[in-house]
Amino acid sequence: MTRKEYSELLVPNVEHDVNYYEEKYPKRDLKVGEMVTRFAPSPTGFVHMGSLYASFVDLVMARQTNGIAMLRIEDTDQKREVENGIEGIVNDFKNLGINFNEGPSFGGNYGPYVQSERGDIYRAYVRKLIEEDKAYPCFCTPEELEETRNIQELEKARIGYYGTWAKCRSLTMEEAIEKVKNGEKYIIRLKSPGNFNNKVVLHDLIKGNIEMPENDMDIVILKSDNLPTYHFAHAVDDHLMHTTNVIRGDEWVSSWNVHEQLFKVLGFEMPAYAHISPLTVKEGNTVRKISKRKDPWAAVSYYHQKGIPTEVIDLYLATINNSTFESWYLQNPDKGINDFEFEFDKCPIGGTLFDIQKLISISKVYFSALKASKLYEGVLEYTEKYDLEFHELLKKYKEYMINVLNIEREIPRPRRDISAYEDVRKFTWYMFDELYFKEAKFNLEKKYNIELLKDYVNNYYNESDSKEEWFNKIKELAPKYGYAAETKAYKQEPEKYVGSIGDICEAIRVAVTSLTMTPDLYEILKNLGKERIIKRINFFEESNK
Numbered sequence: 001m002t003r004k005e006y007s008e009l010l011v012p013n014v015e016h017d018v019n020y021y022e023e024k025y026p027k028r029d030l031k032v033g034e035m036v037t038r039f040a041p042s043p044t045g046f047v048h049m050g051s052l053y054a055s056f057v058d059l060v061m062a063r064q065t066n067g068i069a070m071l072r073i074e075d076t077d078q079k080r081e082v083e084n085g086i087e088g089i090v091n092d093f094k095n096l097g098i099n100f101n102e103g104p105s106f107g108g109n110y111g112p113y114v115q116s117e118r119g120d121i122y123r124a125y126v127r128k129l130i131e132e133d134k135a136y137p138c139f140c141t142p143e144e145l146e147e148t149r150n151i152q153e154l155e156k157a158r159i160g161y162y163g164t165w166a167k168c169r170s171l172t173m174e175e176a177i178e179k180v181k182n183g184e185k186y187i188i189r190l191k192s193p194g195n196f197n198n199k200v201v202l203h204d205l206i207k208g209n210i211e212m213p214e215n216d217m218d219i220v221i222l223k224s225d226n227l228p229t230y231h232f233a234h235a236v237d238d239h240l241m242h243t244t245n246v247i248r249g250d251e252w253v254s255s256w257n258v259h260e261q262l263f264k265v266l267g268f269e270m271p272a273y274a275h276i277s278p279l280t281v282k283e284g285n286t287v288r289k290i291s292k293r294k295d296p297w298a299a300v301s302y303y304h305q306k307g308i309p310t311e312v313i314d315l316y317l318a319t320i321n322n323s324t325f326e327s328w329y330l331q332n333p334d335k336g337i338n339d340f341e342f343e344f345d346k347c348p349i350g351g352t353l354f355d356i357q358k359l360i361s362i363s364k365v366y367f368s369a370l371k372a373s374k375l376y377e378g379v380l381e382y383t384e385k386y387d388l389e390f391h392e393l394l395k396k397y398k399e400y401m402i403n404v405l406n407i408e409r410e411i412p413r414p415r416r417d418i419s420a421y422e423d424v425r426k427f428t429w430y431m432f433d434e435l436y437f438k439e440a441k442f443n444l445e446k447k448y449n450i451e452l453l454k455d456y457v458n459n460y461y462n463e464s465d466s467k468e469e470w471f472n473k474i475k476e477l478a479p480k481y482g483y484a485a486e487t488k489a490y491k492q493e494p495e496k497y498v499g500s501i502g503d504i505c506e507a508i509r510v511a512v513t514s515l516t517m518t519p520d521l522y523e524i525l526k527n528l529g530k531e532r533i534i535k536r537i538n539f540f541e542e543s544n545k
Contacts, residue, residue: 007131048298160217212256430514
């Protein structure tokens with residue numbers, strides 16, 4: 001039997017050979033410096049902030065070099081896959097408005113972009129290695145492998161399948177054929193050409209040069225289910241998809257010697273590697289990686305549900321990704337992420353603490369800079385999915401709501417109370433009669449002068465007054481009811497007055513909003529209008545009886 005026939009026996013049902021795939025996926029027409037990156041999650045749950053961070057680096061590096069960013073689903077470990085895992089990943093990115101150039105459901109010339117759909121491709125390359133005597137079948141049972149491991153531990157040898165411990169490596173082709181004919185189960189292993197005493201150097205774009213032993217393990221490349229291992233699949237995919245830069249978490253640094261060897265054995269050109277530091281969180285006196293189970297804010301769906309825009313998440317990720325971004329952004333408030341040039345050597349080398357309060361602070365600054373009309377569009381879209389009652393009010397009173405959102409907005413120091421679209425209702429609900437008369441709750445322990453309020457709105461309030469005129473009329477009203485017209489006077493002799501002018505403003509504010517803290521009262525009253533103010537004061541009076 002020839003080695004070609006031997007490879008066909010060991011890896012049956014392969015439709016095409018490697019030459020077919022090399023022609024099908026030609027080199028990309030790239031200019032110097034253009035990057036092809038890939039974000040390659042496993043469908044084992046939702047997209048979390050750590051993986052979003054990795055995808056952010058993939059996307060910005062590809063975008064700023066006019067390159068290509070791919071989404072590739074690595075689902076060869078199907079035991080860990082969750083139901084609808086692929087759909088969940090695609091939807092998480094879709095909901096956040098994050099767009100890759102290529103990937104499942106949105107196309108590209110180098111697909112399929114789901115590894116389980118690329119089985120024939122991997123098997124073709126496994127056959128090639130068997131033909132070249134660079135791979136072999138391993139018939140060791142789990143029990144035999146466990147026994148080998150126990151002996152290695154007793155002898156204090158390195159754990160693994162290598163050298164004299166690689167029992168099936170020495171099988172002749174005839175012996176292996178006999179085992180196959182006898183129905184013995186097998187996997188395919190790489191015949192490692194490595195020597196553990198040799199050193200290889202990873203030229204990491206972020207961490208610099210990292211020296212490690214050359215791989216000498218005969219790693220599994222094709223499992224008994226006919227699917228490849230992660231190591232083998234990623235090498236074949238990055239070659240055929242012509243990935244120029246592999247950007248991934250630094251937990252993969254220790255595996256780089258395996259990947260380097262695979263590329264060499266397969267005759268592939270190596271991509272450049274950049275290993276990013278993990279996102280961590282402080283828990284007591286310890287620091288740990290963010291956890292899907294422990295940290296609800298780790299899921300990107302959390303931000304979509306709260307209504308924190310992708311632009312905010314990007315700003316935060318940019319801040320922690322490149323050490324010079326935050327100062328640049330503060331100095332260039334009229335510019336955005338696309339105007340900044342990210343550099344690998346500005347990325348953090350160690351772990352990066354995730355600070356949810358910092359993200360919220362960035363979000364508040366972001367919302368404070370939005371035009372009211374833009375904020376209206378965003379909250380209208382958000383409430384259509386998460387708050388239909390409020391959504392209908394927004395549609396009914398569009399111009400009114402834009403004016404409400406504009407309160408304390410176009411000023412040198414705009415309001416910074418909104419950190420997410422879900423906050424908008426919390427800070428504006430009282431401006432709608434449909435909600436005010438249903439939801440307003442007053443603190444009945446504190447008494448306010450109802451006659452003063454009625455006198456004010458009936459005889460002093462004028463919708464056309466400027467802010468200065470409006471305030472002067474409150475000052476004019478104050479002495480009539482025993483209040484100090486000037487705060488300074490009240491502070492000097494508080495015993496002479498019922499209260500200060502500030503107490504009058506508080507009474508008006510509570511009556512028309514039910515709250516003691518709101519944005520600019522003058523603007524609130526102007527938007528409500530005199531007729532509605534009167535109705536609310538009457539309602540306030542009834543509620544206090």
